[in-house]
Amino acid sequence: MKFFKDLKWLFFRNVRSSLRNPVWLFIGLFQPILYLLLFAPLLSDLAMVPGFPKGGAMTVFTPGLLVMVGLFGTAYAGFGLVDQIRSGYVERLLVTPVSRIALLLSNVLRDVLNLLVQSVLLVLLALVMGLSVNLAGLLLTFVMMILTGILMSSCSYALALALKQEDALASVLNTLSTPLLLLSGITLPLTLAPAVIRFIASFNPLAYEVTAARALFLGNFNESAIIVAVALLGGLAALAFIWAVRSLRRGAA
């Protein structure tokens, strides 16, 4: 089928171009690694504070860090697309009979692949630093990461197609991602937060994801946030992808 062929060749092209510039993969990892090395140790004493989740500093902090990589690693994917729109590359492909869905999906899958590689590297480093983790829980966490990647990179592409300029895209993405990050309990658990903030955070899918990932790392599969997080992320990822495909169909330049 044309769709799968298109997807295969475009994905191949995207991965090839990522491999030619692997430095970006590591630059994307630099910040989370700093957090792991310089921030996680601060938490070790906090683990005694009442309200701090079970499992010790690394087990509490690593899942949050993964979600952070999921958020920032893929949310800026739209910049590459703005550049490709400007160079005429996107338009050139749109004039061909290429499947529009394949065109977009080939980019989203590349972003998800990059995200998974980064996540694995991060978990390996955390293991070296003393993390202990439930393996099945870790794999399920990666499933959530994939959904997060699809959600964030689709949103980023849809915004890139609407705004078509780096400056505008940067402002919108920063405006959106900062509250998402602060209200997710990535750095410090929301269980320590005042009721008002906890209430606002209850609308943030990433907050459920962080809670779910922490439970999964401990092997606690009964945590209700897991179902909520997977359902929310899956639904939103699908909607975001449809939004991005529609933006692409409406014309890319």
Place this chain on the structure above:
Amino acid sequence: MSSKSIIDIRGLKKSFKSRRSKQGGMVEAVKGIDLAVEEGECFGFLGPNGAGKSTSLRMLATLLAPDGGDARIAGCDLLKEPAFVRRQIGYVSQAGGADTASSGREDLMLQARMYGLSAEEARERADELIRALDLSEFVDRFSRTYSGGQRRKLDIALGMVHAPKVLFLDEPTTGLDPVSRSQIWERIRMLKRGGATVFLTTHYLDEADALCDRIAIIDKGSIVAQGTPDELKSGISGEIISLTVNRAPGAGESARKLLETEEYVREIGANENRLKLTVTHGGEAIPSVLRLLEGKGISVIDIALARPSLDDVFLRVTGHTLQEAEDQSKPAAAVPAKTAKGAA
């Protein structure tokens, strides 16, 4: 319009929301154009920046939905069957479209794949184009390292991968140095010899004159004149023959009297021994003029034919020169916002 036309456009129009609040409302970028292009022809859209050339081309290339009118390209309905139109056309935008993260050869292969060619076919076609367009010197380097002319050659090759019936070229030589420019001209002539229909836009008069079989002059979203370059030029005022006869007393005056009555002479003016004749076809008139004067013993010292340029045509049909139109369009936001960005 004949039913054989490979491109048949009727009443095609497009408006954009104006960016300037003062004007408010909409800017009519293309105000309902009609035209037909025949198979194998090189057709040129000539006009200043912001005249609506790129917008028209983007509509024909299925990238922009028209607000009204319809068009058939290679037998397919542009509005109802855009997917079929895409298989018949190639489009090279002003920005080009080469993938900066790939080599030219990889990019040609990808493009061929997008048109559904098999690995073998894609490789053959890429080799063929690399030979024909003379890309071998740089095609295996990353395209981000190319010069402007090399980029443009690759862009054209990308547009040709599936041997389209119609190739749209938006400003194919804008921003190129003279050498690259003449190389691109040579490639376009080659495509035409190969039987392709080429539809290009340009704001260079000499380019339209050198490449196009027929030209439509577009200004402020409307077609203001259409025809072969020669038709357009002779429609202006014919051609002008300037001649100088020998200085013998009365030679100029007798030459004037002799020529006045010739039927091919539309206007004549004399100033001592220098004469200016307006004729319909200068090439045919010159031998007759020479025969007539020499027969009566009046020797001609100098004779020259001045053809009106497309510049004169443009001035006549729009009331301003192309350069003036260009200067005017620069500060104005009448350029559709979307096209303007693409052009940057």
